[in-house]
Amino acid sequence: MSDNKPPETLENLDTRLHQAREKSRAGKTPGSSPGKEEMSGYSMAIRIGTEMVAALIVGVGIGYFLDYWLDTGPWFLVVFFFLGSGAGILNVYRAANGLGMAVGYKEPSGGVSEHLSRDDTSDGVNGNNSKSGGE
């Protein structure tokens, strides 16, 4: 870059600006890299902490509300406390791994959605309930 060149005309600059703008719009693949590196350690620590606590608050809150509403002793609170802890750990894992805040992260390769043939859903629900409700 030397300053000896004659100054460009504005039209010239305009076309170059347009080209650059188009390139920058097209070039980015969305969601490829959330700006992770710019975060300092302090903010990362705060973020991980709140991530854990928030999921617990939601879990315990829902459990407490359901118990209050349906008058079902401590059982929903107990179940949702553990679900909330699980969600909190999941959040922390995701935040720390830099998978974004994605719920339902999928492998980029795709084609794995055909696992829905087995119907074991009722089995797991019953197992869960009998454990908490059986005393």
Added chain:
Amino acid sequence: MANPLEQFQIKTLVPIQLGEVDASLTNAGLFMVITVTVISLFLTLGMRQKSLIPGRWQSMAELSYEFIAGMIRDNVGSEGRKYFPFVFSLFMFILFANLIGLIPYAFTFTSHIAVTFTMAMVVFLGVTVIAIVRHKLHFFSLFLPSGVPMVMAPVLIPIEVLSYLSRPISLSIRLFANMMAGHTMMKVFAGFIVPLGIIGGWAPLSVDVALTAFEFLVAFLQAYVFTVLTCLYLNDAIHLH
């Protein structure tokens, strides 16, 4: 010693009663009005000249525009451009609220969970509505990661739903806790300066000076984190992984 939490008290300035609703202008409301006014002045007066080679003020206004535009381009992609006005307003509002709150005797309304939770809820509901409108029922596939055996589904789906629901909470708590902790800490140290006198008072004073600089960093960083997470949520909603 002055109460370090006194600064967070909401005081009614102009009592207004609309039927059953107490719509009084409080110090929080006043500072929201001030924040919006300052942002409007900063941007409109900054861009008044519209010169090709920006001056200092104009380049600050342009820089904030470019910063958010780049953030949306990097995190959401070109489809996110139509949400620029919302994300930009959000960022400027939080940033200026945090910075104006650092002025002595000013009120920091971002240190109130009611304010931050409302903003987070707007983001959360908006993003969810966008996702449902764009993907219809396919949106709910978000809650079952692909390749998971169905035995795990009854445990995993509630966990994923809870994880999704915890987004607005963590978003609001992060901003509110940062602002509140910083301001309380500053007041606590400031409360030691005069009682320790001319000999010992220098230690808390120097801590406070360092904290002030740190608070400027936090003010910017928290506005940045709030907006970047909004962008990531938008990206999830638009592209659904």
